[in-house]
Amino acid sequence: MRILKVFTLCQWIGGSLLLLLAGCSVGESKFLGSGLNAINHTSAAINHFFVNGSGGGNVSPFGYGGGMGGVMLPRQWQPSLKLEVEWETDPNPYARLKRKTSGYGPDEEAYAKHKANYQQHRAIVDLPPYEDRLCALEVHFLPCNQVKVSTSCWRYPSPNSPIKEPLEMKEPAICPK
Template structure:
Protein backbone atom coordinates (compact mmCIF):
# COMPACT_ATOMS: atom_id res chain seq x y z
CA UNK A 1 0.00 0.00 0.00
CA UNK A 2 2.75 2.49 0.88
CA UNK A 3 4.57 1.68 -2.40
CA UNK A 4 1.46 2.64 -4.40
CA UNK A 5 0.96 5.75 -2.31
CA UNK A 6 4.61 6.82 -2.85
CA UNK A 7 4.35 6.11 -6.57
CA UNK A 8 1.18 8.22 -6.81
CA UNK A 9 2.92 11.11 -5.04
CA UNK A 10 5.90 10.72 -7.41
CA UNK A 11 3.57 10.81 -10.45
CA UNK A 12 1.76 13.86 -9.07
CA UNK A 13 5.05 15.71 -8.51
CA UNK A 14 6.31 14.76 -11.97
CA UNK A 15 3.03 16.01 -13.47
CA UNK A 16 3.34 19.31 -11.61
CA UNK A 17 6.90 19.74 -12.80
CA UNK A 18 5.83 19.01 -16.37
CA UNK A 19 3.05 21.60 -16.12
CA UNK A 20 5.51 24.18 -14.75
CA UNK A 21 7.98 23.51 -17.55
CA UNK A 22 5.22 23.66 -20.14
CA UNK A 23 3.99 26.91 -18.66
CA UNK A 24 7.47 28.40 -19.00
CA UNK A 25 7.60 27.52 -22.68
CA UNK A 26 4.23 28.99 -23.62
CA UNK A 27 4.63 31.56 -26.33
CA UNK A 28 7.55 31.99 -28.65
CA UNK A 29 10.91 32.92 -27.17
CA UNK A 30 12.38 36.15 -28.48
CA UNK A 31 15.83 34.57 -28.76
CA UNK A 32 17.62 31.62 -30.32
CA UNK A 33 20.58 29.92 -28.69
CA UNK A 34 23.49 28.34 -30.51
CA UNK A 35 27.01 27.17 -29.83
CA UNK A 36 29.73 29.81 -29.85
CA UNK A 37 32.98 28.87 -31.52
CA UNK A 38 35.94 30.48 -33.17
CA UNK A 39 38.56 29.97 -35.85
CA UNK A 40 41.94 31.65 -35.50
CA UNK A 41 43.58 32.37 -38.87
CA UNK A 42 46.60 34.07 -37.22
CA UNK A 43 49.86 33.15 -35.50
CA UNK A 44 48.79 34.82 -32.24
CA UNK A 45 46.98 32.92 -29.52
CA UNK A 46 43.44 34.00 -28.65
CA UNK A 47 43.37 33.98 -24.84
CA UNK A 48 39.63 34.56 -24.77
CA UNK A 49 36.88 36.20 -26.77
CA UNK A 50 33.28 37.23 -26.30
CA UNK A 51 30.37 38.17 -28.53
CA UNK A 52 27.87 40.58 -26.98
CA UNK A 53 29.18 39.45 -23.60
CA UNK A 54 28.83 35.70 -24.25
CA UNK A 55 32.21 34.09 -23.58
CA UNK A 56 33.99 31.95 -26.11
CA UNK A 57 36.93 29.56 -25.76
CA UNK A 58 40.64 30.25 -26.07
CA UNK A 59 42.05 29.30 -29.47
CA UNK A 60 45.58 28.30 -30.38
CA UNK A 61 47.35 29.85 -33.39
CA UNK A 62 45.86 28.58 -36.66
CA UNK A 63 43.34 26.57 -34.66
CA UNK A 64 39.65 26.34 -33.95
CA UNK A 65 37.48 25.64 -30.95
CA UNK A 66 33.76 25.41 -30.53
CA UNK A 67 30.99 24.02 -28.46
CA UNK A 68 30.79 26.81 -25.90
CA UNK A 69 27.21 27.33 -24.89
CA UNK A 70 25.59 29.61 -25.79
CA UNK A 71 25.28 32.69 -27.92
CA UNK A 72 21.84 34.25 -27.84
CA UNK A 73 20.56 36.03 -30.92
CA UNK A 74 17.17 37.51 -31.77
CA UNK A 75 14.80 34.83 -33.04
CA UNK A 76 14.12 36.79 -36.20
CA UNK A 77 17.04 38.30 -38.12
CA UNK A 78 16.68 41.88 -39.36
CA UNK A 79 19.02 44.03 -41.44
CA UNK A 80 21.26 46.26 -39.36
CA UNK A 81 21.80 43.87 -36.43
CA UNK A 82 25.32 44.22 -35.00
CA UNK A 83 27.59 42.16 -32.76
CA UNK A 84 30.31 43.41 -30.45
CA UNK A 85 33.31 41.07 -30.55
CA UNK A 86 36.02 41.49 -27.92
CA UNK A 87 39.17 39.39 -27.64
CA UNK A 88 42.63 39.21 -26.17
CA UNK A 89 45.66 38.02 -28.12
CA UNK A 90 49.02 36.67 -27.06
CA UNK A 91 51.47 37.56 -29.85
CA UNK A 92 53.99 34.98 -28.59
CA UNK A 93 51.87 32.06 -27.30
CA UNK A 94 54.72 29.55 -27.41
CA UNK A 95 57.20 31.65 -25.45
CA UNK A 96 59.28 29.60 -23.05
CA UNK A 97 58.94 31.29 -19.69
CA UNK A 98 61.76 31.10 -17.22
CA UNK A 99 61.05 28.65 -14.38
CA UNK A 100 61.10 29.38 -10.68
CA UNK A 101 64.33 28.38 -8.93
CA UNK A 102 62.39 25.43 -7.50
CA UNK A 103 61.65 24.29 -11.05
CA UNK A 104 57.88 24.29 -10.49
CA UNK A 105 55.79 26.76 -12.46
CA UNK A 106 56.79 29.86 -14.37
CA UNK A 107 58.78 32.63 -12.77
CA UNK A 108 56.26 35.34 -11.77
CA UNK A 109 58.46 38.16 -13.06
CA UNK A 110 58.84 36.43 -16.44
CA UNK A 111 55.09 35.80 -16.57
CA UNK A 112 54.24 39.44 -15.78
CA UNK A 113 56.67 40.56 -18.49
CA UNK A 114 55.12 38.12 -21.00
CA UNK A 115 51.56 39.12 -20.06
CA UNK A 116 52.39 42.80 -20.68
CA UNK A 117 52.45 41.94 -24.40
CA UNK A 118 48.83 40.74 -24.45
CA UNK A 119 46.63 42.94 -26.62
CA UNK A 120 42.92 43.67 -26.18
CA UNK A 121 40.74 44.25 -29.23
CA UNK A 122 37.14 45.17 -29.88
CA UNK A 123 35.14 45.50 -33.08
CA UNK A 124 31.51 45.87 -34.13
CA UNK A 125 30.48 43.58 -37.01
CA UNK A 126 27.29 42.97 -38.95
CA UNK A 127 25.28 39.93 -37.94
CA UNK A 128 24.86 37.80 -41.08
CA UNK A 129 21.37 36.64 -42.04
CA UNK A 130 19.96 33.42 -40.61
CA UNK A 131 16.63 31.66 -40.69
CA UNK A 132 14.57 31.04 -37.56
CA UNK A 133 17.17 28.44 -36.54
CA UNK A 134 20.68 28.93 -35.22
CA UNK A 135 23.20 26.10 -35.36
CA UNK A 136 26.18 28.10 -34.19
CA UNK A 137 27.82 31.49 -34.17
CA UNK A 138 31.34 31.09 -35.57
CA UNK A 139 33.82 33.96 -35.15
CA UNK A 140 36.85 34.10 -37.47
CA UNK A 141 39.91 36.04 -36.33
CA UNK A 142 41.87 37.28 -39.35
CA UNK A 143 45.14 39.23 -39.72
CA UNK A 144 45.11 42.96 -38.97
CA UNK A 145 42.56 42.37 -36.18
CA UNK A 146 39.78 41.80 -38.70
CA UNK A 147 36.81 39.62 -37.75
CA UNK A 148 34.20 37.78 -39.80
CA UNK A 149 31.17 36.02 -38.35
CA UNK A 150 29.13 33.14 -39.69
CA UNK A 151 25.73 31.83 -38.63
CA UNK A 152 25.82 28.98 -41.13
CA UNK A 153 25.18 25.40 -40.07
CA UNK A 154 28.23 24.51 -42.19
CA UNK A 155 31.26 24.86 -39.92
CA UNK A 156 34.65 25.88 -41.26
CA UNK A 157 36.48 24.35 -43.19
CA UNK A 158 33.49 22.77 -44.96
CA UNK A 159 33.33 23.75 -48.63
CA UNK A 160 29.79 24.96 -47.83
CA UNK A 161 31.01 27.38 -45.14
CA UNK A 162 30.55 31.02 -46.15
CA UNK A 163 34.04 31.87 -44.81
CA UNK A 164 36.62 30.97 -47.47
CA UNK A 165 39.87 32.46 -46.09
CA UNK A 166 42.71 29.96 -45.62
CA UNK A 167 43.47 28.88 -42.06
CA UNK A 168 47.13 29.93 -41.95
CA UNK A 169 47.18 33.56 -43.00
CA UNK A 170 50.25 35.79 -42.70
CA UNK A 171 50.10 39.27 -41.22
CA UNK A 172 50.85 41.82 -43.99
CA UNK A 173 53.67 44.34 -43.52
CA UNK A 174 51.05 47.13 -43.45
CA UNK A 175 47.46 46.61 -42.42
CA UNK A 176 44.68 48.36 -44.35
CA UNK A 177 42.86 51.15 -42.55
Protein backbone atom coordinates in the same frame (compact mmCIF):
# COMPACT_ATOMS: atom_id res chain seq x y z
CA MET B 1 -3.36 8.37 6.76
CA ARG B 2 -0.77 11.07 7.33
CA ILE B 3 1.50 9.64 4.62
CA LEU B 4 -1.41 9.65 2.19
CA LYS B 5 -2.01 13.37 2.84
CA VAL B 6 1.66 14.21 2.27
CA PHE B 7 1.66 12.16 -0.91
CA THR B 8 -1.51 13.90 -2.09
CA LEU B 9 0.00 17.30 -1.29
CA CYS B 10 3.15 16.37 -3.24
CA GLN B 11 1.01 15.26 -6.17
CA TRP B 12 -0.89 18.56 -6.07
CA ILE B 13 2.33 20.63 -5.93
CA GLY B 14 3.93 18.53 -8.68
CA GLY B 15 0.85 18.81 -10.89
CA SER B 16 0.69 22.58 -10.31
CA LEU B 17 4.35 22.95 -11.27
CA LEU B 18 3.79 20.93 -14.44
CA LEU B 19 0.85 23.15 -15.40
CA LEU B 20 2.90 26.26 -14.65
CA LEU B 21 5.81 25.02 -16.76
CA ALA B 22 3.47 24.00 -19.57
CA GLY B 23 1.95 27.47 -19.49
CA CYS B 24 5.40 29.02 -19.79
CA SER B 25 6.36 26.91 -22.79
CA VAL B 26 3.22 27.63 -24.84
CA GLY B 27 4.74 30.77 -26.38
CA GLU B 28 7.74 30.64 -28.64
CA SER B 29 11.01 31.97 -27.25
CA LYS B 30 12.30 35.21 -28.76
CA PHE B 31 15.84 33.80 -28.80
CA LEU B 32 17.70 30.86 -30.29
CA GLY B 33 20.60 29.22 -28.52
CA SER B 34 23.70 28.71 -30.60
CA GLY B 35 27.06 27.05 -30.17
CA LEU B 36 30.02 29.42 -30.21
CA ASN B 37 33.08 28.32 -32.17
CA ALA B 38 36.18 30.13 -33.35
CA ILE B 39 38.77 29.86 -36.08
CA ASN B 40 42.03 31.75 -35.64
CA HIS B 41 43.65 32.71 -38.95
CA THR B 42 46.59 34.46 -37.21
CA SER B 43 49.90 33.53 -35.57
CA ALA B 44 48.84 35.03 -32.22
CA ALA B 45 47.09 32.91 -29.63
CA ILE B 46 43.62 33.98 -28.57
CA ASN B 47 43.56 33.65 -24.80
CA HIS B 48 39.78 34.13 -24.59
CA PHE B 49 36.98 35.82 -26.48
CA PHE B 50 33.42 37.04 -25.90
CA VAL B 51 30.49 37.60 -28.23
CA ASN B 52 27.87 39.91 -26.74
CA GLY B 53 29.26 38.99 -23.33
CA SER B 54 29.08 35.20 -23.82
CA GLY B 55 32.47 33.62 -23.46
CA GLY B 56 34.42 31.29 -25.64
CA GLY B 57 37.58 29.42 -24.81
CA ASN B 58 41.11 29.90 -26.07
CA VAL B 59 42.17 29.31 -29.67
CA SER B 60 45.66 28.33 -30.73
CA PRO B 61 47.49 30.10 -33.54
CA PHE B 62 46.12 28.98 -36.93
CA GLY B 63 43.69 26.76 -35.07
CA TYR B 64 40.15 25.99 -34.04
CA GLY B 65 38.57 26.25 -30.64
CA GLY B 66 36.29 28.19 -28.41
CA GLY B 67 33.56 25.59 -28.34
CA MET B 68 33.12 25.94 -24.59
CA GLY B 69 30.29 28.42 -24.67
CA GLY B 70 27.15 29.41 -26.43
CA VAL B 71 25.35 32.57 -27.35
CA MET B 72 21.70 33.62 -27.54
CA LEU B 73 20.60 35.30 -30.77
CA PRO B 74 17.21 36.72 -31.71
CA ARG B 75 14.88 34.14 -33.27
CA GLN B 76 14.04 36.56 -36.08
CA TRP B 77 17.06 37.89 -37.94
CA GLN B 78 16.95 41.57 -38.93
CA PRO B 79 19.42 43.47 -41.16
CA SER B 80 20.43 45.89 -38.41
CA LEU B 81 21.67 43.25 -35.95
CA LYS B 82 25.26 43.66 -34.72
CA LEU B 83 27.55 41.60 -32.54
CA GLU B 84 30.19 42.86 -30.17
CA VAL B 85 33.30 40.66 -30.23
CA GLU B 86 36.00 41.15 -27.61
CA TRP B 87 39.19 39.13 -27.40
CA GLU B 88 42.65 39.01 -25.90
CA THR B 89 45.69 37.92 -27.89
CA ASP B 90 49.13 36.68 -26.96
CA PRO B 91 51.35 37.84 -29.85
CA ASN B 92 54.18 35.51 -28.77
CA PRO B 93 52.44 32.31 -27.65
CA TYR B 94 55.48 30.06 -28.03
CA ALA B 95 57.83 32.17 -25.89
CA ARG B 96 59.98 30.08 -23.62
CA LEU B 97 59.60 31.52 -20.16
CA LYS B 98 62.28 31.21 -17.53
CA ARG B 99 61.31 28.54 -14.99
CA LYS B 100 61.21 28.96 -11.24
CA THR B 101 64.43 27.96 -9.53
CA SER B 102 62.35 25.82 -7.16
CA GLY B 103 58.87 24.40 -7.70
CA TYR B 104 56.82 24.28 -10.87
CA GLY B 105 55.70 26.78 -13.48
CA PRO B 106 57.21 29.90 -14.96
CA ASP B 107 59.10 32.49 -12.99
CA GLU B 108 56.55 35.12 -11.84
CA GLU B 109 58.64 38.02 -13.10
CA ALA B 110 59.16 36.40 -16.51
CA TYR B 111 55.43 35.62 -16.75
CA ALA B 112 54.45 39.19 -15.79
CA LYS B 113 56.79 40.54 -18.48
CA HIS B 114 55.30 38.17 -21.06
CA LYS B 115 51.72 38.96 -20.02
CA ALA B 116 52.38 42.70 -20.40
CA ASN B 117 52.42 42.08 -24.17
CA TYR B 118 48.86 40.68 -24.25
CA GLN B 119 46.57 42.84 -26.37
CA GLN B 120 42.88 43.60 -25.90
CA HIS B 121 40.67 43.98 -28.98
CA ARG B 122 37.05 44.84 -29.72
CA ALA B 123 35.06 44.82 -32.95
CA ILE B 124 31.43 45.41 -33.88
CA VAL B 125 30.35 43.18 -36.76
CA ASP B 126 27.15 42.56 -38.69
CA LEU B 127 25.24 39.42 -37.81
CA PRO B 128 24.78 37.44 -41.06
CA PRO B 129 21.30 36.24 -42.02
CA TYR B 130 19.90 32.98 -40.72
CA GLU B 131 16.53 31.24 -40.73
CA ASP B 132 14.63 29.80 -37.76
CA ARG B 133 17.37 27.18 -37.43
CA LEU B 134 20.77 28.27 -36.20
CA CYS B 135 23.56 25.68 -36.32
CA ALA B 136 26.34 27.66 -34.62
CA LEU B 137 27.95 31.06 -34.56
CA GLU B 138 31.42 30.76 -36.03
CA VAL B 139 33.84 33.62 -35.26
CA HIS B 140 36.87 34.07 -37.53
CA PHE B 141 39.82 36.06 -36.20
CA LEU B 142 41.75 37.54 -39.13
CA PRO B 143 44.96 39.58 -39.43
CA CYS B 144 44.83 43.31 -38.56
CA ASN B 145 42.35 42.56 -35.75
CA GLN B 146 39.53 41.97 -38.21
CA VAL B 147 36.64 39.64 -37.42
CA LYS B 148 34.11 37.83 -39.60
CA VAL B 149 31.21 35.73 -38.35
CA SER B 150 29.16 33.02 -39.97
CA THR B 151 25.79 31.51 -39.07
CA SER B 152 25.97 28.93 -41.86
CA CYS B 153 25.51 25.25 -41.11
CA TRP B 154 28.45 24.66 -43.44
CA ARG B 155 31.46 24.70 -41.14
CA TYR B 156 34.87 26.05 -42.09
CA PRO B 157 36.82 24.79 -44.08
CA SER B 158 33.98 23.26 -46.10
CA PRO B 159 33.91 24.57 -49.69
CA ASN B 160 30.31 25.61 -48.93
CA SER B 161 31.33 27.76 -45.95
CA PRO B 162 30.80 31.48 -46.60
CA ILE B 163 34.24 32.28 -45.11
CA LYS B 164 36.89 31.61 -47.75
CA GLU B 165 40.08 33.03 -46.19
CA PRO B 166 42.91 30.51 -45.77
CA LEU B 167 43.59 29.25 -42.26
CA GLU B 168 47.20 30.44 -42.12
CA MET B 169 47.28 34.14 -42.99
CA LYS B 170 50.26 36.45 -42.54
CA GLU B 171 49.90 39.86 -40.93
CA PRO B 172 50.57 42.54 -43.57
CA ALA B 173 53.29 45.13 -42.94
CA ILE B 174 50.60 47.83 -42.86
CA CYS B 175 47.02 47.10 -41.86
CA PRO B 176 44.23 48.83 -43.77
CA LYS B 177 42.20 51.37 -41.81
